[in-house]
Each structure stands twice: as C-alpha cells, then as structure tokens.
Amino acid sequence: MPITVLVRSTTSSEARLTFDGMQSIVLGRGASCDVRLPDASVSHRHASLRAQGMDFVLVDEGSSNGTFVGGVRVAPRTSRIVRSGDVVRLGRVWIELRVDQSPVTRDIGSATREVALALVSQALAAMGTDLTAKVRVLEGRDQGLALSLEVEGRTYTVGRGPECDLPIADGDASREHAHVVRRGAEVRVRDLGAKNGTWLGEAPLPGDRDIVWRPALMLRIGRTVLALEEPVGDALARIESGPDEPLPDDEPMPAPAPSSPAVEPPSGIARETASAAPVAVVPTQPATPKARPRGGWAPADLMVMAAAIGVLALSLAGLIYLLRG
Numbered sequence: 001m002p003i004t005v006l007v008r009s010t011t012s013s014e015a016r017l018t019f020d021g022m023q024s025i026v027l028g029r030g031a032s033c034d035v036r037l038p039d040a041s042v043s044h045r046h047a048s049l050r051a052q053g054m055d056f057v058l059v060d061e062g063s064s065n066g067t068f069v070g071g072v073r074v075a076p077r078t079s080r081i082v083r084s085g086d087v088v089r090l091g092r093v094w095i096e097l098r099v100d101q102s103p104v105t106r107d108i109g110s111a112t113r114e115v116a117l118a119l120v121s122q123a124l125a126a127m128g129t130d131l132t133a134k135v136r137v138l139e140g141r142d143q144g145l146a147l148s149l150e151v152e153g154r155t156y157t158v159g160r161g162p163e164c165d166l167p168i169a170d171g172d173a174s175r176e177h178a179h180v181v182r183r184g185a186e187v188r189v190r191d192l193g194a195k196n197g198t199w200l201g202e203a204p205l206p207g208d209r210d211i212v213w214r215p216a217l218m219l220r221i222g223r224t225v226l227a228l229e230e231p232v233g234d235a236l237a238r239i240e241s242g243p244d245e246p247l248p249d250d251e252p253m254p255a256p257a258p259s260s261p262a263v264e265p266p267s268g269i270a271r272e273t274a275s276a277a278p279v280a281v282v283p284t285q286p287a288t289p290k291a292r293p294r295g296g297w298a299p300a301d302l303m304v305m306a307a308a309i310g311v312l313a314l315s316l317a318g319l320i321y322l323l324r325g
Helices: 108-126 231-241 299-324
Strands: 003-007 016-019 025-028 047-052 055-060 067-069 072-074 079-082 087-090 093-099 134-139 146-148 155-159 178-183 186-191 219-221 224-229
Touching: 003 025, 016 108, 047 079, 055 067, 055 072, 108 231
Parallel strands: none
Antiparallel strands: 003 016, 003 093, 025 047, 047 055, 055 079, 067 072, 067 087, 087 093, 134 146, 134 224, 155 178, 178 186, 219 224
16 A cells, blocks of 8 residues: 655645555655655654554654654654554654555655755745856856856757857867756756767766756866756755754644545555554544634634644744754
8 A cells, every 4th residue: 555755844746755655664854765854853864664564653763853643752763553644743844644545656766855855945945045056167268157047947058159058268169069957956968969078077978868967076068167056955965964953842843734634545454443553642633624604714724724834934944044054
C-alpha cells in the first residue's frame, strides 16, 4: 500500500511525496534523506517510516528536538503505529501521512529536492532576498559580467556575437557558443557545436542534448570561466550542513488542520486497534463538522485558518533564523 507524506509547512503544490510503502523512508534535514525538511530544528536523520506487516510505524532516530504524533512524543529509538490522516511534528515542521492508492511519485530524489527548495525559497522571499539564478564570469576579459536567468524556460545564448544574451570578448568562443535554460529548480546548458568545445568541470559537453549544470561545476568557454549562482540552492546547502537548533520549551507548536478527510484503507487490510501503539493515541476530531452559518464564517473556521497561518509562520521563522545566523 502506498504511503504519502504531505509537508504541511509549505504552500507549494509540490509538497506531496508518495512512496510504494515497501521501503524504509528516512525523514530529516540531510541531503540524503527521502523527505528533506530544511529547518534547523530538524535533525539530519530525524525519523523513519517503515512497513510492519499491514501497518506503518514511525521511528524516532535519536533526533535532537523529538518526533511527535499529534501532541504525543515518540520515545527516542522507539516506534509507534501511525495511521492515515495522522499529523506528525519533526522539530517545528509538521507533516501529514496518507495511506491510500495514490500513484507513486516518480524520480523521488528530484521531487523531494523540489519540496526542500520550496521551503527555503519561501523563507528567502520573506527576507526580501533576490532569488534569481545568475551566470557570472569569474575569469576572462569580461570578469564580473553576469546574466540573470529571470524567465523560466527561456533559452539564453552565450557567445562572442553582440546579439548574444551574454556576449563575451573571447577570441576562442564561437559567435553563438552555448545555450543556458532554467527549468524549475534546474539549470541546463548545451554546446552549440562550437569549434573549440564547451567544458563543464573536467568533461566536454555533448552537442546533442542539455546537461544539468550544478553550481559546484565551472563552465569553460575558450579562456572564459563562468559560474552558476543559485541563491536558493546555496541556502539549502548551508541549512543541510549546519548544526541542529535547540527548540525553546515555550515555543508554540499548533498542529495544522487536516488537509482533507483521511482515506480509510480497504477493508481487507484493516489497521490494528489503538491499544497496539506504545503511546497514547491523539484524540480525533468529531466525524461530522458543524454547518457553517450562511453568509459568514463559523468560529471553528477562523480557528483553523489561524492555526494554519501560524504553522507556516513558525516554519518560515525557523528558516529565517538559520539563514541570518
């Protein structure tokens, strides 16, 4: 049975990752985690989800700030059964679990990176940081010149010709030497059949396809060396490599309202009763919600909206704290 992890501390529509349920799913701040949660209060390897018979269990992996199902803490290095619709807190980040027949996420590595980048992007945007990726000349006659990749999907041309988006004064460069394009969180580059070739790191670029350009690699055109600057990616790397941030005992951690009604598993794989869990089960909300007054908002609606806004604000505050540190 597939299991879906919804990251509730982001407004991104991509904050949903569905796994086949047969593997151990690692949740944490580290770049190698299956669900990457870039908040300093989340440990590098914080918790994991594992199939146990017909159930799923959540295991705290010795995290600094604890793992909570609702308001109940899971003891370090122990597990508890979780069910569809449970909300889980890791540090200050809330996630929601769904056990249903959702299609499994393709390319989970890229998808979880997109979720992590969305969280960081929100924090940087709240700080007023320019999030635009740029290509900058590090070495050559045009040292310091930069090209902003502002339009996603647009193809930018680098070369010796004055009509290029990034014209470089390099006699070894072709008039139109290479193309650069930003697609989502990735920047890709392609050699245009240049006479002297284009090098990414230590490897020459093929001329028949786009190649992902990672910020750690320099692009060389003739005697000109170009670097890729990605503010969001750079910030994500700093967060993932930093130390855990201790949470103050009095920091409020309001649980988010369920995003949608929990999907019950098929009757043939009914879950165990609550008494099988090693800790107390968080009480559930009444099954039948009160009707909203016609033409206005009920007090419960306002409370749900306030809680959701509070959760997002807390997550952004944590990221801003680390980025300013």
